[in-house]
Amino acid sequence: MSNPSLENDTADSPLLGQIRAQGVSLPVLPNSFLRLFVKLNKLDQISRFLFQPGMLFNDTLQWWRSKKRSHAHEGIDIYLMQSFDKETCTVVPQMMIPAMLSGYMVHFHRDFLGETLYIRHPNIRQKNSVLHTLYGHICAIPDSRGTRASLPCAHIRSTGSSIGEQASAGLASYSFINRGQIVGTISPPPETSSVPAHLHISCAWIDEEQQVEELNWESMNTSAKVIFIDPLPFFSGKMDINLQHLISGTS
Numbered sequence: 166m167s168n169p170s171l172e173n174d175t176a177d178s179p180l181l182g183q184i185r186a187q188g189v190s191l192p193v194l195p196n197s198f199l200r201l202f203v204k205l206n207k208l209d210q211i212s213r214f215l216f217q218p219g220m221l222f223n224d225t226l227q228w229w230r231s232k233k234r235s236h237a238h239e240g241i242d243i244y245l246m247q248s249f250d251k252e253t254c255t256v257v258p259q260m261m262i263p264a265m266l267s268g269y270m271v272h273f274h275r276d277f278l279g280e281t282l283y284i285r286h287p288n289i290r291q292k293n294s295v296l297h298t299l300y301g302h303i304c305a306i307p308d309s310r311g312t313r314a315s316l317p318c319a320h321i322r323s324t325g326s327s328i329g330e331q332a333s334a335g336l337a338s339y340s341f342i343n344r345g346q347i348v349g350t351i352s353p354p355p356e357t358s359s360v361p362a363h364l365h366i367s368c369a370w371i372d373e374e375q376q377v378e379e380l381n382w383e384s385m386n387t388s389a390k391v392i393f394i395d396p397l398p399f400f401s402g403k404m405d406i407n408l409q410h411l412i413s414g415t416s
């Protein structure tokens with residue numbers, strides 16, 4: 166799929182140096198993920214998101230150190246932003262993450278920077294697969310990591326509430342989340358990590374026969390039942406129109 170919303174841009178900020186970055190201006194549609202993200206975090210001065218080589222779907226570089234990735238990038242990394250004044254800044258831990266599509270929270274597990282949350286979209290299907298959106302390097306569902314009674318909607322089973330503790334994984338039951346609702350916050354990376362805090366988003370067709378609870382990043386990369394697709398078209402909100410033919414039922 167082509168990405169008509171990508172713009173070539175020669176960055177001139179100190180942060181980016183001479184590295185060429187592609188930019189994505191904020192889409193017009195108010196429900197687009199990027200607009201929801203900016204609004205939720207009161208980033209009124211942000212006009213666009215920037216992507217260096219390695220940040221986009223299928224890229225093969227690790228953008229934080231220009232080494233090869235072990236797998237082609239399974240999604241998009243949101244890290245760099247640009248203001249209307251052409252100042253470049255980055256996302257930071259605790260920034261809130263809105264759901265880009267409504268769906269059911271079905272799984273989460275630790276990843277190398279935080280946690281990855283899986284949201285299932287049962288009405289968006291293709292053959293035997295169901296669309297899932299994945300949010301990586303986050304603290305899933307802020308303020309919900311205490312006692313079970315304090316969970317606002319998801320009944321997340323947690324054995325560790327902060328980075329570095331024993332892995333936490335699994336959801337006791339599925340909970341629905343509406344587009345724009347907060348799925349979590351950007352996780353602070355572990356102290357030993359050289360990778361800066363950022364948000365990873367993947368979109369994947371997952372075979373109906375696949376037990377989602379069994380998935381993690383390693384298994385997804387080798388499974389024929391998980392097909393990653395480029396998340397960028399979903400960011401604009403325009404993907405909603407293209408999805409209509411895939412949506413069964415009336416919702």
Ligand SMILES: [Zn+2]
Nearest residue numbers: 240241242365
């Ligand atoms: Zn990533």
